[in-house]
Amino acid sequence: MPDLPRELIRHALQEDGAQADITTLCTVPAEQTAGASIIARQAGVIAGLHIAAATFRELDPQVYISGPARSLLSAERVALNFLGHLSGIATVTARCVQALEGTKARILDTRKTTPGLRSLEKEAVRLGGGRNHRFNLSDGVLIKDNHIKAAGGIVQAVTLARHLAPHLLKIEVECETLAEVQEALEARADVILLDNMPVEAMRSAVELVRHVAPKVLIEASGSIGTNATKLAAVAATGADFISLGAITHSAPNFDVSLEFA
């Protein structure tokens, strides 16, 4: 099943003036053809190859691996911008996943993605071995502090969600203290998010949840970052998931280029 972010690709080509590449139009003959190889200049996980290929094809349906030199040159930067950004995300995700090896914890992404690129970035997370959290605000109930305040308490908030939300959505509650975890368990939350807790407190929370409600899932979150030692420590608490904003919003660009033959 094809994923067709054509509008985004078109917009990026237009934004880059790819159809009015003055330099190329002035210096490269229309009839010249060329071939290109993608060169990764570092180790990592490549993501976005289908987007890069679609970028070339969008500018000129005749291009795939080789084609008119003008078209290859004019679409090069946009294609590389996609490749470098998405591979950067896949690569840092893979490093985090590796740090959890031997534990049962899994890396989750968040909604902290670049505006306009969410589905591509979440695909890159999957390619790096991570798992996707909610795609957007409509496909999961995640009750945070402001919702709790508005509803008058955790129990009230969970009860409202159970009566009003679509019946196929689980209910997750964000907790910052053991007392909140206790209250979420009483409210029969399906998933508990431990937010910004010290590792020690996290461990106690996990023990409490496992004791009271063994089927409830546990997600650790909150400025955990991509440091391997920190990730291993969090995983050792027994949480099911560790969610990381940094794998999408702060992944450094992956160094990749095009070489023309």
Added chain:
Amino acid sequence: MPDLPRELIRHALQEDGAQADITTLCTVPAEQTAGASIIARQAGVIAGLHIAAATFRELDPQVYISGPARSLLSAERVALNFLGHLSGIATVTARCVQALEGTKARILDTRKTTPGLRSLEKEAVRLGGGRNHRFNLSDGVLIKDNHIKAAGGIVQAVTLARHLAPHLLKIEVECETLAEVQEALEARADVILLDNMPVEAMRSAVELVRHVAPKVLIEASGSIGTNATKLAAVAATGADFISLGAITHSAPNFDVSLEFA
């Protein structure tokens, strides 16, 4: 003069399902209002405030600084994604600009931007004190190795551009060796880009250019990065501009949040 990236904001809100925020719809009464403050959790340059504000207004024209609590909560993540991304760029740019203090060199951005966000990212660079290079392929002639090969040499490429490109565009030539710099000067290029040169070679190139053609501008480029010491060394060669892909494609997210009163 307003900059109106409304399509992007709308798309980001739609991508986040902000109009179907199940959790908020279930737990927050429609009539509740709230106010919010933007909290920077680190030092740096804030960018994107007008985009964040427009994000709230797009979801609900009644919201500006305060308004219906539901709307504030549902647009919060998208607004913060813009703020964190753009402030990250402005902040790293400001750090690079500071590293050049006392020299005449100026920081330039590149076309290595996130697809769809170029104009916002280039605005963030300006807010950080940087200067914008080409916005796209149509507003400047920058002759690179593949153009030179296709045209049959630097002189030929520059001559073609001078006859065919709009007369208001200057002609810049990318050089990797002193010999190429020499040739670019003979071709009467308006600007010379020193690409991936060691600092020593760069210094020699600058001297050559200043000697032969004092009005020609010089840009240093190529994996220079954001390290202050390296930047100072490059600036000391006497180049007019240092262009940095990293300030847009690898800027870490700026830590910012919303607090509701």
Added chain:
Amino acid sequence: MPDLPRELIRHALQEDGAQADITTLCTVPAEQTAGASIIARQAGVIAGLHIAAATFRELDPQVYISGPARSLLSAERVALNFLGHLSGIATVTARCVQALEGTKARILDTRKTTPGLRSLEKEAVRLGGGRNHRFNLSDGVLIKDNHIKAAGGIVQAVTLARHLAPHLLKIEVECETLAEVQEALEARADVILLDNMPVEAMRSAVELVRHVAPKVLIEASGSIGTNATKLAAVAATGADFISLGAITHSAPNFDVSLEFA
């Protein structure tokens, strides 16, 4: 939080040529104003009033309840088409909800909606007292016969979904026989859909589920229709939900008109 289906309204006005209403332009003076009342010509639940109002405003921001007569006349048909269609859905939904009074069963809609109008139709269902099932294929896991065949069995399909689907989504399995229900329970499905079963078989299935896994939710579905007696019989089996395609895809238009003062 406003729901803004402006694109749809604009398209509908364009489709109706509302800006080139020859008859009105020829016969009604530009300066004439008028006021209009919405007249329901039958009993029922009105839905779509905000869409009708937005239709008038879209054509002419000066119109709300009264305004230029030309604009009122030219937007009238589109506004009524929205009102009649959505009120028809709300009205038939309310009748079905009434048929279940005294039982714990609740009416659900389906994805059998008019292309382009889903969110409006689902809102009309809520106004009629019904509850929304999945908004689309991404916000819930509903395993049907073809998925079961492809995965090699119910247990395999549920296990795959548990490992791959976002952790906030429940897993529902469509069953046509008691044997399938048994298998779905063994696979630890969160919700069971009884599809196209005779009422007697449905009753047995509900008993089985309640006995084995009291927390599992049960949805009855499959050409049940909107007949009150049939609905009461299905509800009497003890199912939690009854889902009905007919309330969206076959609701007769609600008879409504505009009277100009």
Added chain:
Amino acid sequence: MPDLPRELIRHALQEDGAQADITTLCTVPAEQTAGASIIARQAGVIAGLHIAAATFRELDPQVYISGPARSLLSAERVALNFLGHLSGIATVTARCVQALEGTKARILDTRKTTPGLRSLEKEAVRLGGGRNHRFNLSDGVLIKDNHIKAAGGIVQAVTLARHLAPHLLKIEVECETLAEVQEALEARADVILLDNMPVEAMRSAVELVRHVAPKVLIEASGSIGTNATKLAAVAATGADFISLGAITHSAPNFDVSLEFA
């Protein structure tokens, strides 16, 4: 000449999350292929087959009658929603046309169509044997009570239209009484619409028109509905056309499904 409502199909697929069909992505292998047959579960006129086919192709250009199983499953509901809705309209239209057999009266549709679907619904009417009235407000002059009031009378309204409307458009006048019919004839209207008249009054009106102006066309309208006996009675008055909102706005869904081989 192809009719290409691609935007609508794309929107419907997006609305249904067809590119993020979690259940199918979790349970159906990417490489599995399948074939599908369309099964009509009732007698009637099928419409929308080209739209259903285009829906599959839009999601995946490799699909036509058979293709990747994932794509067939993910596009199935949208394709069936088009087929069921449009075939419902064609089927009820055909039944009304049949009721008029042996008379010269013809069934017309109206502008009471579903917002966004007008051209498809009018095509379904044609497939059912009906004839299309105005496509929108710009391709015909139909003077109703409010226009008459604004212009100061039927004669004034017709005269204005004759001087101002494009010369290729005929002028139709809506009449509710014999007196109004008389006035419309004096104004030299090209077509007369008998609105909400009892059958007896309609007969007298037809006689009057035929006597005074044999070339003038006559349309019967106003809550006539789809009952065969009522339709036959109206046709017996001698009207040229009977226009019916119910064939578009209240046609029950046609029962159709897809069977996978």
Added chain:
Amino acid sequence: MPDLPRELIRHALQEDGAQADITTLCTVPAEQTAGASIIARQAGVIAGLHIAAATFRELDPQVYISGPARSLLSAERVALNFLGHLSGIATVTARCVQALEGTKARILDTRKTTPGLRSLEKEAVRLGGGRNHRFNLSDGVLIKDNHIKAAGGIVQAVTLARHLAPHLLKIEVECETLAEVQEALEARADVILLDNMPVEAMRSAVELVRHVAPKVLIEASGSIGTNATKLAAVAATGADFISLGAITHSAPNFDVSLEFA
């Protein structure tokens, strides 16, 4: 009733880079305000004032007659391009209308308009005193030579159209000879178009039509041009309408400028 060609205005502003007007951004302080007057540098009919005003407002809602100087300067060219083009059309139309004074013939436009600007150009024609022919291919039947050939003759073509076209559309037939006019009259065409006929032949054709079918309308067409003497001669034949492609496709720009106070 407002006509809102906002998409066109937005596109034109984007096409002109009005939001990145480097010169203005560099030289005009953000806080400077200005006022502007529109100066017609020739005599004629001004059209497009509302479009010009909307262009300024689109770029900056604060601008109307006066506002931020930057916005006035950046939108100036697009606003003038609309004004000059549309006033050119209105002015040449007015000159043609004047040439027909004292006759009953009226000037019609054609479908020979600039792609994307038809509704604005037809509005300019009306402002110049002309009358609009068909807006597009769906709001009138105009049978030309190729249609006649395909149908097998004029009578066959008219008969097909009468049975198949919406009943509110009149039927016009293009004729190049008296014999064809005769045949069109036999086919009971509603309107006859005399195409590319010498003035003498035109006169005979008009006499024939008036004699046989006094209610049939007559349109003269075919490279008549905007010369006043020629127009008067054609009008003297007694035709009801003279249609002119040149008033839209060859109207010289109207000389108009903006003066800033």
Added chain:
Amino acid sequence: MPDLPRELIRHALQEDGAQADITTLCTVPAEQTAGASIIARQAGVIAGLHIAAATFRELDPQVYISGPARSLLSAERVALNFLGHLSGIATVTARCVQALEGTKARILDTRKTTPGLRSLEKEAVRLGGGRNHRFNLSDGVLIKDNHIKAAGGIVQAVTLARHLAPHLLKIEVECETLAEVQEALEARADVILLDNMPVEAMRSAVELVRHVAPKVLIEASGSIGTNATKLAAVAATGADFISLGAITHSAPNFDVSLEFA
């Protein structure tokens, strides 16, 4: 590298109702095919052939030179509207270029283009032998009187632009008197535009510029028009470029038609 103004073509076809061409649908059988030849009815330079071809293909991918007769007829007018407009521009440009033969002056276009058609019109200018000035406000600095006033003088305006504008853009200054030319030279402008000067004054200005700064380019502008004698006189002053709004905003339509075989 393909230029793809598909949106424009689609809009023009929609504007012309090409998919609802009633006349053709009524009279031409669906299965009939035809071939068409493009006939130029005057001498000149044809432009827009690829747009005309793309127009036919957009309506029906089966059409190129021959295809279904219905599609050829329904797309004909839009295709010819593009061809006639663009060929008109190319033809008048070629005539102006010819008038300069033997001089070194070159014809430039301006930003006085039809809203929405700029890139096509500038392509037609190139086909006629002209050269393109700025594509929009972002790809060149052209300082006019209002900018000078706002900045406080020519020197101030040029200095601001040099510090703030992208370093690849040259700076052009509009001058109306010799004193202004003198000031622009002192400000070290890269290009000088002589606006609305008598030919004599122009000649003096050119001499001054050549004497003081031989590398500075000179553009003559301001209501010069397309008269060959006037053009030759302006070229004789020694200016490098002559820019003409009339070649785009006042080019008469080129007489072209389609003949069906």
